[in-house]
Amino acid sequence: MSLQVGVIGTGMIGQDHIRRLTQVLSGVEVVAVSDIDRDRAGRVAPHSAEVFDAAQALIRSDKVQAVVICSWGPAHEEQLLDCIAAGKPVFCEKPMVTSEAAALKVMEAETAFGRRLVQVGFMRRFDADYRRLKAVIDGGSLGAPLMYYSKHRNASVPEGLYTSDMPLNDTLVHDADVSRWLLSDEIAGVEVRVPRRSSRGNELRDPTLVLLHMASGAIVDVEISVNIAYGYDIRGEVSCEQGVAALPNRPATVVSDQYGIRQEIPGDWRERFIEAYDQEFREWMVAAGQGTAAGPSAWDGYAATLTADAALRAVASGAFEPVKMIAKPGLYDLPTAVAAA
Numbered sequence: 001m002s003l004q005v006g007v008i009g010t011g012m013i014g015q016d017h018i019r020r021l022t023q024v025l026s027g028v029e030v031v032a033v034s035d036i037d038r039d040r041a042g043r044v045a046p047h048s049a050e051v052f053d054a055a056q057a058l059i060r061s062d063k064v065q066a067v068v069i070c071s072w073g074p075a076h077e078e079q080l081l082d083c084i085a086a087g088k089p090v091f092c093e094k095p096m097v098t099s100e101a102a103a104l105k106v107m108e109a110e111t112a113f114g115r116r117l118v119q120v121g122f123m124r125r126f127d128a129d130y131r132r133l134k135a136v137i138d139g140g141s142l143g144a145p146l147m148y149y150s151k152h153r154n155a156s157v158p159e160g161l162y163t164s165d166m167p168l169n170d171t172l173v174h175d176a177d178v179s180r181w182l183l184s185d186e187i188a189g190v191e192v193r194v195p196r197r198s199s200r201g202n203e204l205r206d207p208t209l210v211l212l213h214m215a216s217g218a219i220v221d222v223e224i225s226v227n228i229a230y231g232y233d234i235r236g237e238v239s240c241e242q243g244v245a246a247l248p249n250r251p252a253t254v255v256s257d258q259y260g261i262r263q264e265i266p267g268d269w270r271e272r273f274i275e276a277y278d279q280e281f282r283e284w285m286v287a288a289g290q291g292t293a294a295g296p297s298a299w300d301g302y303a304a305t306l307t308a309d310a311a312l313r314a315v316a317s318g319a320f321e322p323v324k325m326i327a328k329p330g331l332y333d334l335p336t337a338v339a340a341a
């Protein structure tokens with residue numbers, strides 16, 4: 001039987017995930033949707049899906065086996081806690097939550113439940129290029145990683161909805177997570193520098209330069225640009241003791257026309273990471289079908305939240321701000337019994 005899924009939040013990424021769950025992937029059915037904008041939920045709901053007024057009612061519904069949360073970050077905490085209370089596997093878009101206290105509550109609830117239920121939407125871990133890069137680093141032929149350069153460039157962000165703290169607490173979380181994963185390391189502290197502001201950025205701090213100091217001593221240098229106009233450009237290069245390894249710049253369609261030869265790059269995250277999101281959901285569905293979760297965990301969501309908090313403190317203080325994590329609950333060290341799809 002197909003996995004019966006309810007989707008909360010039917011905006012940009014909610015609609016894209018509904019498309020992949022209904023048109024790309026098999027073995028899954030979207031049986032319920034909910035959004036505080038009920039009209040929008042009704043417009044985008046698959047034909048046979050029920051539209052719920054309240055997220056909590058969707059989560060508790062007997063017809064919903066597993067939940068996909070695509071609402072705004074501040075709404076995630078309550079929705080995650082409701083999913084855990086109902087014992088239902090949940091895929092939650094990043095940021096998992098927007099405060100340390102909320103992250104601790106989610107981990108406490110999941111730990112008390114006794115089994116992983118939460119997967120956080122850090123899709124870069126499912127991207128084939130990032131996975132190849134990690135395999136090279138883990139293989140050890142280049143020696144220890146010393147520095148990682150992460151370029152995170154958005155052509156634009158939604159005006160009004162994307163607010164001044166979001167480069168650090170919404171966008172940076174991807175670079176923070178992928179740095180921990182790629183380098184098999186933890187973030188010990190953060191510095192932030194704000195260079196000359198782009199005149200295209202309105203009131204936003206844009207661009208931003210972030211230094212993530214890893215526990216090993218490695219340093220990650222992150223460029224966050226959120227209004228760079230020319231496209232969605234994600235780059236990464238790891239500098240190691242005996243060589244460097246980098247992501248290819250892709251997809252890069254080569255266009256030849258009367259102006260010459262140029263490489264086209266993606267417009268936004270939907271295009272750049274399309275296969276990564278598909279694979280992220282394939283692996284989520286396998287785990288959710290077994291009543292659990294794999295991939296990026298609430299612990300990883302917690303680490304990203306602490307990093308965002310430290311980055312916001314660092315931009316205000318201009319100083320190094322430490323990231324202090326609690327001892328890792330045993331639940332997040334257990335191997336998951338799920339075979340990768």
Ligand code: NAD
Binds near residue numbers: 010
């Ligand atoms: P959006 O504004 O386009 O859509 C969010 C939707 O959630 C809206 O329709 C809104 O009405 C609804 N919503 C808000 N609060 C709600 C609540 N309490 N209950 C039910 N519905 C609620 O935003 P978006 O770009 O789709 O982003 C949604 C989430 O996905 C954010 O957390 C964002 O950071 C994340 N996101 C992740 C990626 C990624 O690459 N993984 C990309 C884009 C967005």
Ligand code: ISE
Binds near residue numbers: 157170171174269
């Ligand atoms: C967006 O919410 C995402 O998660 C994208 O992956 C990221 O690149 C973008 O900056 C965010 O706004």
